[in-house]
Amino acid sequence: MSRSFDVSARYGGSVEQVYRAFGDRQYWLARLADSGADDATLDSMTVGSDGSIDVITTQTLWASRLPGLVSQFHRGDLSFVREETWTPVRDGQAGANVRGSIPGAPASLSGTATLSQTGAGSLLDFAATVEVRIPLVGGKVENFIGSQLVELITAEQRFTTEWISAGAS
Numbered sequence: 001m002s003r004s005f006d007v008s009a010r011y012g013g014s015v016e017q018v019y020r021a022f023g024d025r026q027y028w029l030a031r032l033a034d035s036g037a038d039d040a041t042l043d044s045m046t047v048g049s050d051g052s053i054d055v056i057t058t059q060t061l062w063a064s065r066l067p068g069l070v071s072q073f074h075r076g077d078l079s080f081v082r083e084e085t086w087t088p089v090r091d092g093q094a095g096a097n098v099r100g101s102i103p104g105a106p107a108s109l110s111g112t113a114t115l116s117q118t119g120a121g122s123l124l125d126f127a128a129t130v131e132v133r134i135p136l137v138g139g140k141v142e143n144f145i146g147s148q149l150v151e152l153i154t155a156e157q158r159f160t161t162e163w164i165s166a167g168a169s
Contacts, residue, residue, distance in 0.1 A: 002131035003142040007150050008123060009157035013164035015115050015122045019089050021163055023047050028055060031159050038062045038077075051088030056081065070141065073134055074105050084113075092117040098128070106133035107141070109149075126153060 011018050021027045025045055032040035037059035044056040060079040070078065081103065086096040093116040100109035111128030130145045132138040 001139060001142075002129050003139065003146055005128050005130065005146040005149055007126045007128070007153045009126075009153050010118065011115075011122045011124065011157055011164070012161035013122060014120070015089055015092055015094060015117045017164045018115060018122050018124075018160060019053075019086070019094050021160055022055070022084075022086060023051075023053050027160075027163055028057070030163070031156065032057060032059070034155075034159050035059055036155070038065065043081075053084070053086040055084045055086075058082075067144070070144070073137070073141070074102070078105070079103055098126070107131065107145070109145070124153070124157065 013021075025042070028042045028045060032042060039058075039060040041058045042055070043058055044054070046054045048054070058079050058081050060077050063076050063078070066074070066078055079102065081101050083099045084096050085098075086094055088094065093114060095115070096113040098109070098111045098113055101107070107130070109128055109130050111126055113124055113126045115122055115124050117123075128146075128149060130142045130149070132141040132145070134141060
C-alpha cells in the first residue's frame with residue numbers, strides 16, 4: 001500500500017529567482033548545511049545547456065536520533081537519497097520529477113513538483129507518493145514520512161526565501 005501527500009509552499013521570490021537558486025551550487029551546499037541532518041552531501045548537480053537542473057543529495061540521521069517507530073525496522077544510521085530533475089522555466093513556471101529512497105530499506109518516494117508565479121512570489125505544489133513495504137506497520141511509517149515531508153518543504157521554503165532576500169541568488 002502507498003500513501004499520497006500534497007504539499008504547497010509560497011516563496012517570497014519570483015519563479016526565476018527560486019529557479020536561479022536551485023541552479024546554484026552554493027545554495028545547495030548552504031541549504032544542506034541548514035537541513036538539520038547529521039550529515040548531508042550534494043552528490044551530483046548538473047545544469048544542462050537547456051537550463052534543466054538535475055540534483056542528487058543524501059541526508060543522513062544518526063541511529064540515536066531516529067524515532068522508535070523507525071528504529072524498530074531500520075538498524076543503524078538512516079540515509080535518504082533525493083533526486084530532483086527540474087525543467088527550465090517556461091511561461092512563468094517550472095516542473096520537476098522527484099524521487100527518494102532509503103538505501104537498504106523497503107521505502108520509496110516519488111512525486112512531481114510545479115513552481116508557478118503568484119503575484120510577486122511563487123508557489124510550489126508538490127504531489128508525492130510514499131511507499132513503505134513493511135507488513136502491518138508500513139502505513140504508520142508512510143504517515144510518519146508524510147508528516148516529515150510537510151516539515152521539510154516548509155523548512156526548505158523558509159531557507160530559499162531567506163536566501164533570495166539576502167541577495168545570494
